Amino acid sequence: MNKGRSNPVRGRRDCMVRVAALPVAMLVLPQGSTAQTAQATPGGGEQPPDEVRRRRPAARLSGRGTLRFLGLHIYDALLWVENAIDSGNYAAHPLALELRYARSLYGSLIAERSLREMERAGPIPAIQSERWLAFMREAFPDVGAGDRITGLWNPADETSEFVINGKAGKALRDRAFGERFFGIWLGNSTSEPALRQALLGRKAP
Template sequence: MKKIAASAYYISARGLFLLFFFGTALASAAADAPLAGAQLSGRGTLRFLGLEVYQATLWVRPGFAPTHWAQHALALELRYARGFSAEAIAQRSIEEMQRQQPVPAAQAARWQAELAALLPDVAAGDRLVGVYAPGEGARFVYNDKALESIDDPLFARLFFGIWLSPQSSEPTLRAALLAAP
């Protein structure tokens, strides 16, 4: 009888441990989401000439529809594998945004200057998160420190379209990010 009771205790203790372990892991994943109520959609790695540039992670809320991504709040996290200047990131961002639709030169220059002033230079291991608010704009977080926002709906849609638009220059990364919903 003692052996059965001991086994029941072992199973209960093991069950509690597993419940605690997996519960903590799930809570941790939810806590890592940079957007309230968001869940992981997908992950991918951007490589250039075989070298890793960054790992991207997309966070979305329930009900997210990839074909209508621009209508949903979302967060995109980039973990850099190498360093880049803010100016280089801003310049490349504007070039990629213009793949989706033409942007007047004066507007592109204004956005590039604003983005370069807002973003820091990044080093390997740094984390940059953009949070998209449809119809409002974008806010940014660098290594858990809130940066300024760009309150321009067109800028925000084109900026996040770099990764999520069908015109993305990286269709494989886009597919990886939109994998889960």
């Protein structure tokens, strides 16, 4: 056995685990760290992806942010809306949150981190927590650079739908889930207020 020769497959897996295990995972940075965000100009000309345009013909770009951790580009987030969002009641508005990944992350770890971020808004009963985690493990695949996950929230039927690289994926009809999940980015309890401001198209205070 040649101990001096590295295994490229194992090296790639270790890298994915280290990045996915960061508190940022797919979502947010740990408290006290800095997200680098870039605010978008509404009406700046960027068109929504097909999955958003088909479901939300009137959608426009509200704002976008680029998230980095220790210099690593994790993802770009874009928020598509039909009308201006009341930030205190974001769940009352149809919206689409598009994540454009720049790195490889494991879907199972994305799901687990998502649940922990959802818990920032308050405790989640164990039965509900287990059901949500099981759903997200099915909904979120492993991703690599260039992959996209778009989450669409429809308050009319209380459904969260996830589209993977333009292809329809899993959906869950559960208002509490939708409020908690999209609240990771848009709720007052978000661990990344700068990213929230960028997505809402507002200047940081």
